[in-house]
Amino acid sequence: MTTTIRRYIETDTGHRVPNHKSKCKHMHGHRYRFEAEIEGDVVTQRGVSDEGMLMDFSDISHLLTVHIHDVIDHAFVVYEGDEAAKAACKLMGDDHRTVVVSFIPTAENLARWAFETLEPHIKTTYGNQLRLVAMHCRETPKSVASWRI
DSSP states (O other): OOEEEEEEEEEEEEEOOTTOSSGGGSOEEEEEEEEEEEEEOOOOOTTSTTTTOSSOHHHHHHHHIIIIIHHHTTEEEEETTOHHHHHHHHHTOTTSOEEEESSOOOHHHHHHHHHHHHGGGOOOOTTOOEEEEEEEEEEETTEEEEEEO
């Protein structure tokens, strides 16, 4: 048997899907929710802060904030091959938060990016085995993409 926990952060982030057949080809934004799903063993060591937990939720929040939220919140994520979007962002000046990525910034690709970004920071503590098993990226209330191992 194993236990899983989930913790999420939300960002306000712009993007566009340049080759999309419909309105997603336009510059727009979403209130994204990035939800980390962690699996492992409950800490059984008596008297430690994380006793009875896989990992403290506040520790997960901190990692999500530093490695995901603070990178793309109130930023525009643009595919490196999208010359028009890069040019538009450049017009905004150096104060504009533009994050250039090597992939089309769909929910599916952002879920994978967030997983690969966060995964190295999920560490086993107190001898329990932990691993990030999935990252869920909610783009709209009805649309969620997941990347899992």
